[in-house]
Amino acid sequence: MSDFGGMPPVPPEVIAALAKENQSPLIIGVVSAFTALAFVCVLLRFYARIKLVGIVGLEDYFIVISMVFSVLTSACLIQTARLGNGRHFLVVMANGELLLKYLFFSIIAYHVTLTSTKLSILLQYRRIFTLKGSRTPIYITMGICVACGTTAVLTAIFTCVPVRAYWDFVAKITAKCVNQDAMYHANAALNITTDLLVAALPVRQLWKLQIAMRQKIALLLILTLGWFVVIISVIRLYYLILVAKHRDDSTWYSGPAAYWSALEVNLAIICASTPALKPLIVQIIPVFGSRFGTSKRSNDNSGRSQSTHESKSNGFMKLKGRPSQSTLNDDVQLEQGITALPHAYRQDSADAWKEIHVTRDFEQRSVNEERISDDSQKDLYAGFPKPMARRY
Structure with missing residues (x-):
């Protein structure tokens, strides 16, 4: 002025x-x-x-x-x-x-x-x-x-x-x-x-x-x-x-x-x-979140083929090693609005990722009730280990 x-x-x-x-x-x-x-x-x-x-x-x-x-x-x-x-x-x-x-x-x-x-x-x-x-x-x-x-x-x-x-x-x-x-x-x-x-x-x-x-x-x-x-x-x-x-x-x-x-x-x-x-947007428009998820699953599947071996008995797949810290961080940020990282994913708890056994059905048939459902793999992708997932 x-x-x-x-x-x-x-x-x-x-x-x-x-x-x-x-x-x-x-x-x-x-x-x-x-x-x-x-x-x-x-x-x-x-x-x-x-x-x-x-x-x-x-x-x-x-x-x-x-x-x-x-x-x-x-x-x-x-x-x-x-x-x-x-x-x-x-x-x-x-x-x-x-x-x-x-x-x-x-x-x-x-x-x-x-x-x-x-x-x-x-x-x-x-x-x-x-x-x-x-x-x-x-x-x-x-x-x-x-x-x-x-x-x-x-x-x-x-x-x-x-x-x-x-x-x-x-x-x-x-x-x-x-x-x-x-x-x-x-x-x-x-x-x-x-x-x-x-x-x-x-x-x-x-x-x-x-x-x-x-x-x-x-x-x-x-x-x-x-x-x-x-x-x-x-x-x-x-x-x-x-x-x-x-x-x-x-x-x-x-x-x-x-x-x-x-x-x-x-x-x-x-x-x-x-x-x-982002969590609110994904809740209102699920397609917005699924696009990220589809891209992520495709990327994970291609990279996972080199570090996994399948046990044919009981239809189990064993995932060895642990995901990269950068990938884990990004996954959690996308799922939680790019905000806080859960404790399990921080560097001080990286040893928690050893071997994870999850069930996967490869054909349409009845399975034992004690077997883990396919939905557990979605939870694994989301980055949150569920009680039904076995660790060794």
Whole structure:
């Protein structure tokens, strides 16, 4: 926002024409719609995590923090629109101080929202990637995000000293303030950089998974939705630069920057919640889950033929060795919404996978009731050893 000072006289007809141009309804509509959509996604996420998966992780609590501050961001942006953001400066200059006060708090809430969302995504990565060495880049990225987020929040708070000089024109006369445009652009650039780090982080790990290519691509798409947020961050930076070039009418040019900011924080929450929604999606649309399952079974069957031998007596098949850790991790994440790994699949319990005997019928005939049913193989594929499966 520009300082509200004296302006040369403007013809009444010009002011009347400018008064007809109004982006405020668009700002309010976009901000409200995407905030509501993000809120619904968070609710569905917790339904899936509690009712279907039975696990609520630390990343889920961070997404709650993100949602709370996203609502605060949106509420402040809506209030700025009602006070004149998205309209020409000549029409709304009387509301300048109050408008700037809401803008001040919206910027702080915006940075807290993005930082918390990135931490939620990174904590989700930490839950997925359990192999030694795979978590080090995650912790490094966490540190970078926390440092950048803290810097952004502190610079937003102390743009001027005293703080109230950000919106108080009288106090600003004697206050010490940083170059606001330079600060906005620097924080936006840091935000884009951390967005790129978070979005690119899982690509290498996922690409090494020993799974079917179609399933691998699906996982990449789910976990790298953050690239959309990167694009929005770049668009937002463009509009911030546009505002800096038109300080004489900043309330008009800052309108798009306002709703792109709301789009960014809420779409980030939606992207962070999408992986956790998979159990719910599979429950509603079973075909979505069966496609992954079919691909996985086909891949497992081809690889299993080299490491199994069949005992013809009693129709038993013996599976020797243990599945690769990467494959197990991926299976469980798909079945549980790419969330927590059961204890049996972590590295510290890898010895649990020795030899598994399961029954398989190769012809249509009556079998002894003591024999294990074919359904146990589905359970084995799902990754959850059943009591009826024999271990040796």
